[in-house]
Amino acid sequence: MSDGAKGLSRQQMCDRLAMEFEDGWVVNLGIGIPTLCSNFDFGDKQIIFHAENGVIGYGPLTGAGKEDLHLVNAGGQHVTLNPGAAIVHHADSFGLIRSGRIDVTVLGAYEVAENGDFANWKMAGQKGGGIGGAMDLAACAKHVFVAMEQVTRNGRPRLVERCAIPVTAKGVVNLVITNYGLFAITPDGMALREIAPGVSVDEVKATTGCNLLIPSEVPPVKSRS
Amino acid sequence: MPKSKVFASFPEAVADIPDGSVIGFGGFAVVGMPINLYEALAKQGAKGLTCVSNGTRGGSTMPSDAPTMEGLIGNDQVAKVICSFTAPTRASQKLVFSEYYQKGLIEAELVPQGTLAERLRAAGAGIPAFYTPAAVGTELAEGRETRVFNGREYLLEEALPLDYAFIRAWQADSSGNLRFRRSQRNFNPLMAMAAKVTIVEVEEDFLPLGAIDPDDVHLPGIYVQRMVKVPPPPEGRWPQRPGEIAKQEAERSAR
Numbered sequence: 001m002s003d004g005a006k007g008l009s010r011q012q013m014c015d016r017l018a019m020e021f022e023d024g025w026v027v028n029l030g031i032g033i034p035t036l037c038s039n040f041d042f043g044d045k046q047i048i049f050h051a052e053n054g055v056i057g058y059g060p061l062t063g064a065g066k067e068d069l070h071l072v073n074a075g076g077q078h079v080t081l082n083p084g085a086a087i088v089h090h091a092d093s094f095g096l097i098r099s100g101r102i103d104v105t106v107l108g109a110y111e112v113a114e115n116g117d118f119a120n121w122k123m124a125g126q127k128g129g130g131i132g133g134a135m136d137l138a139a140c141a142k143h144v145f146v147a148m149e150q151v152t153r154n155g156r157p158r159l160v161e162r163c164a165i166p167v168t169a170k171g172v173v174n175l176v177i178t179n180y181g182l183f184a185i186t187p188d189g190m191a192l193r194e195i196a197p198g199v200s201v202d203e204v205k206a207t208t209g210c211n212l213l214i215p216s217e218v219p220p221v222k223s224r225s
Numbered sequence: 226m227p228k229s230k231v232f233a234s235f236p237e238a239v240a241d242i243p244d245g246s247v248i249g250f251g252g253f254a255v256v257g258m259p260i261n262l263y264e265a266l267a268k269q270g271a272k273g274l275t276c277v278s279n280g281t282r283g284g285s286t287m288p289s290d291a292p293t294m295e296g297l298i299g300n301d302q303v304a305k306v307i308c309s310f311t312a313p314t315r316a317s318q319k320l321v322f323s324e325y326y327q328k329g330l331i332e333a334e335l336v337p338q339g340t341l342a343e344r345l346r347a348a349g350a351g352i353p354a355f356y357t358p359a360a361v362g363t364e365l366a367e368g369r370e371t372r373v374f375n376g377r378e379y380l381l382e383e384a385l386p387l388d389y390a391f392i393r394a395w396q397a398d399s400s401g402n403l404r405f406r407r408s409q410r411n412f413n414p415l416m417a418m419a420a421k422v423t424i425v426e427v428e429e430d431f432l433p434l435g436a437i438d439p440d441d442v443h444l445p446g447i448y449v450q451r452m453v454k455v456p457p458p459p460e461g462r463w464p465q466r467p468g469e470i471a472k473q474e475a476e477r478s479a480r
Contacts, residue, residue, distance in 0.1 A: 070407035076254030091346040094339030128311030136339030170362040
């Protein structure tokens with residue numbers, strides 16, 4: 001990590017999730033850490049990036065001075081369009097979200113619970129909140145992936161038994177990447193699938209606030225598919 | 226010959242907006258945001274407004290002095306906001322809205338972004354209410370009507386009609402047929418469809434009737450009542466490149 005934290009860098013975290021994207025998938029990336037998924041080299045796979053503001057098929061960020069001032073992604077960053085891109089208005093953009101046309105959304109989170117609930121729109125005790133498109137995406141995307149740090153700034157686990165702060169959606173998360181490893185939400189609970197280099201299973205357990213299903217041999221986080 | 230929809234200036238276009246109006250503002254990040262109309266309404270001074278928009282500001286990609294809903298709030302013109310963001314998107318971002326909200330000087334209704342878009346679309350489509358899966362099981366759904374369709378729970382949401390829509394478009398002909406460029410479309414057509422009166426700031430010179438092919442119209446002129454051409458800078462407000470914004474912000478903080 002750039003800030004000296006243990007385990008995977010943010011880009012490595014997003015690279016691992018991006019390996020799960022399948023050819024032809026329509027992908028929506030939340031603002032913050034998840035946007036780094038678009039830096040992954042998808043090789044021959046065709047991935048269509050969708051943004052809440054109605055852009056279907058955007059490409060890399062534009063260089064300084066080359067911005068099209070009419071074109072941004074959901075994070076307000078100036079992007080390019082890939083050949084075959086299309087643009088719709090906001091109601092159509094969310095119509096395609098609610099009707100299940102997003103194969104995966106990658107979101108940031110404050111907490112993910114072992115039952116697949118997650119929270120990302122309101123901190124404890126906060127008045128107001130920032131939902132953006134997260135509730136629509138979380139409720140309706142075919143897969144919901146979360147990218148977040150293993151613990152809070154104060155060292156508290158973000159992987160928990162039950163969310164303590166208001167949830168964004170219930171029982172929707174499939175896969176979580178943190179700087180410590182890759183976790184899956186299964187019918188039996190939260191499972192540790194892969195572990196970051198330099199991190200021990202005991203360290204993962206000590207920083208996780210719920211039971212973990214741990215195989216006898218935990219493979220390292222895949223660095224390339 | 227019907228009265229022309231073209232107004233000579235932004236102050237004239239917003240002169241009659243009464244206190245207590247419900248106004249929807251298009252735009253996402255700074256793109257398609259009616260920054261000239263925001264500025265004119267702040268000068269006009271109507272009070273007790275309900276303001277509908279994606280957020281109270283335009284994200285990080287705009288100058289700190291750009292006119293947004295934040296200016297209206299700081300001017301004590303706003304009674305209530307209806308937005309998908311009622312908190313800063315980053316901890317470092319300071320909002321005038323947050324200050325007013327903490328002190329209880331302003332009401333806020335927080336709505337998921339897709340629900341906001343659909344409530345506007347419904348208002349413009351003659352649909353009083355609809356069911357959506359978004360926000361089911363969350364704090365926002367507490368005490369509200371839900372219904373199960375095909376085994377899945379949905380939340381009842383009502384249409385959101387507006388008195389006025391303030392929007393920004395790329396091209397317009399003299400009848401008010403509009404075209405938007407790239408992600409400028411966002412909430413703009415929906416605000417117009419939901420409103421009784423739509424006021425548009427137009428980027429390019431007005432086109433003659435027939436210059437826009439009917440197949441290429443993004444929003445028909447029947448939704449548009451008033452239009453003003455955005456003058457070139459510095460008189461008119463235009464989005465700027467991040468590099469230019471950063472330079473200006475550095476100069477501003479050095480002062």
